[in-house]
Amino acid sequence: MSKPKIVILGAGYGGMMTAVRLEKELKAEDADITLVNKHNYHYQTTWLHEAAAGTIHHDRTRMLIKNVINTKRVKFVQDTVGSIDRENKKVALKNGEIEYDYLIVALGFESNTFGIKGLAENAFAIRSVNTARKIREHIEYKFASYNNDPDAKDSDLTIVVGGAGLSGIEFLGELVDRIPDLCKEYDIDPNKVKIVDVEGMPFVLPPFDRELAKYAQNYLESKGVTFKLSTFIKEATPEGVKVQKKDSEELEEIQAGTVVWTGGVKANHIPADSGFETNRGKIQVTEDLRYPEDDHIFAVGDVAVVFPKDAERPYPPTAQIAIQEAENLAKNIKHILHGEKTEAFVYKPKGTVASLGEKQAIGVVFDHKLTGKPAAAMKKVIDDRYLLMLGGVPLVLKKGKLNLL
Numbered sequence: 001m002s003k004p005k006i007v008i009l010g011a012g013y014g015g016m017m018t019a020v021r022l023e024k025e026l027k028a029e030d031a032d033i034t035l036v037n038k039h040n041y042h043y044q045t046t047w048l049h050e051a052a053a054g055t056i057h058h059d060r061t062r063m064l065i066k067n068v069i070n071t072k073r074v075k076f077v078q079d080t081v082g083s084i085d086r087e088n089k090k091v092a093l094k095n096g097e098i099e100y101d102y103l104i105v106a107l108g109f110e111s112n113t114f115g116i117k118g119l120a121e122n123a124f125a126i127r128s129v130n131t132a133r134k135i136r137e138h139i140e141y142k143f144a145s146y147n148n149d150p151d152a153k154d155s156d157l158t159i160v161v162g163g164a165g166l167s168g169i170e171f172l173g174e175l176v177d178r179i180p181d182l183c184k185e186y187d188i189d190p191n192k193v194k195i196v197d198v199e200g201m202p203f204v205l206p207p208f209d210r211e212l213a214k215y216a217q218n219y220l221e222s223k224g225v226t227f228k229l230s231t232f233i234k235e236a237t238p239e240g241v242k243v244q245k246k247d248s249e250e251l252e253e254i255q256a257g258t259v260v261w262t263g264g265v266k267a268n269h270i271p272a273d274s275g276f277e278t279n280r281g282k283i284q285v286t287e288d289l290r291y292p293e294d295d296h297i298f299a300v301g302d303v304a305v306v307f308p309k310d311a312e313r314p315y316p317p318t319a320q321i322a323i324q325e326a327e328n329l330a331k332n333i334k335h336i337l338h339g340e341k342t343e344a345f346v347y348k349p350k351g352t353v354a355s356l357g358e359k360q361a362i363g364v365v366f367d368h369k370l371t372g373k374p375a376a377a378m379k380k381v382i383d384d385r386y387l388l389m390l391g392g393v394p395l396v397l398k399k400g401k402l403n404l405l
């Protein structure tokens with residue numbers, strides 16, 4: 001009898017951790033496992049704000065997939081997924097197709113521009129190694145041009161960040177570390193550089209502990225960031241953004257050389273485009289992470305949505321949850337192949353830490369609030385813990401952050 005074919009789409013947190021755990025949970029004779037990803041590397045999205053600001057090189061955030069998975073157990077296919085054909089149990093790839101008996105969709109997130117005019121064309125999003133690299137290069141080019149280009153304007157040195165959620169705040173933290181170095185390198189008076197964050201809510205970090213959010217705001221303001229709160233980005237243009245204060249009719253223009261949108265995320269578009277039933281674009285899965293309409297399809301990470309038992313709100317899209325879902329799913333696939341009962345996914349929150357550059361951070365870890373250096377150290381522990389889970393001590397030694405302490 002031929003072995004069941006397990007296909008994993010996407011090698012982010014959810015896909016990589018599923019692959020690595022399946023390697024451990026299953027014997028070679030249990031199933032053939034294939035991992036499909038558009039790049040030959042896995043990147044840590046949670047470090048991309050650093051690569052985007054240029055405080056770390058983007059190679060620190062990524063690793064070759066073949067160096068992490070055991071390619072004797074998991075076949076890696078570098079290709080781009082086009083669509084999923086559930087009826088024929090096939091996935092169309094840019095360069096062919098692949099058949100499955102069990103499918104794990106882990107295609108992650110996309111930036112959500114909410115249809116705001118000009119945003120997709122004129123603003124950057126922190127989404128991948130490629131977008132992060134482009135943001136870093138763009139900002140550096142603006143600084144390099146300032147003393148060279150006769151048409152350069154002071155506003156070329158203005159950076160607007162759209163949204164003050166965790167991504168926006170973490171990116172601002174990196175920017176305030178990076179700008180002094182860029183000013184030194186390109187002979188620019190630091191007083192000419194403006195960093196403006198536009199946030200629709202009356203405070204930064206809307207879902208976070210208020211005291212810690214205020215700490216982050218005060219710290220970033222002390223480093224020169226201006227927050228425009230209760231203010232919405234209404235349009236992005238090649239010259240900057242148009243914003244509107246709550247309860248005001250007037251649009252204000254902020255001229256800027258760089259606009260980075262961190263105003264929200266949505267699920268990868270492929271499941272919805274392939275005819276999956278979705279909840280706001282996400283595959284709503286059962287408590288064992290299964291697509292209710294097809295027993296052979298599962299989804300993890302930001303492409304999926306899971307409602308905790310009896311809860312009205314789903315779990316948020318985070319790497320922490322994607323990783324835990326992957327661990328649960330690998331066990332469940334083993335149960336299914338062995339004819340056993342599956343286990344419900346139950347999220348075990350460990351806390352949230354947001355970096356504010358290299359040496360500052362805020363966070364709640366197991367109900368303890370942390371700020372400053374201890375929080376920054378905890379953030380590095382969290383980053384390294386993931387590497388440990390994924391590739392053991394050798395990966396931590398190669399890519400980890402704690403050696404920088």
Ligand code: FAD
Binds near residue numbers: 011012049317322
């Ligand atoms: P992803 O990480 O998005 O991975 C999806 C993978 O699928 C990628 O490798 C992608 O290349 C691949 N892919 C996509 N489309 C295709 C296709 N068509 N064909 C083939 N491959 C494809 N969460 C936390 O818990 N802690 C944090 O500190 C944190 N920091 C963050 C910082 C930033 C700047 C951002 C933007 C997010 C952060 N998050 C954090 C959220 C976290 O990054 C996401 O929840 C997480 O990446 C979701 O993992 P995933 O595996 O579902 O998707």
Ligand code: NAD
Binds near residue numbers: 116163
């Ligand atoms: P988000 O949706 O959490 O935050 C977006 C912010 O943009 C919100 O504060 C929102 O009010 C604001 N906004 C939206 N539209 C706007 C507009 N038109 N004008 C001005 N402001 C606007 O998105 P995110 O920060 O990218 O986070 C995405 C997910 O990733 C979340 O689940 C988050 O928890 C997770 N994440 C976690 C960490 C961490 O744990 N350290 C870091 C980054 C992201």
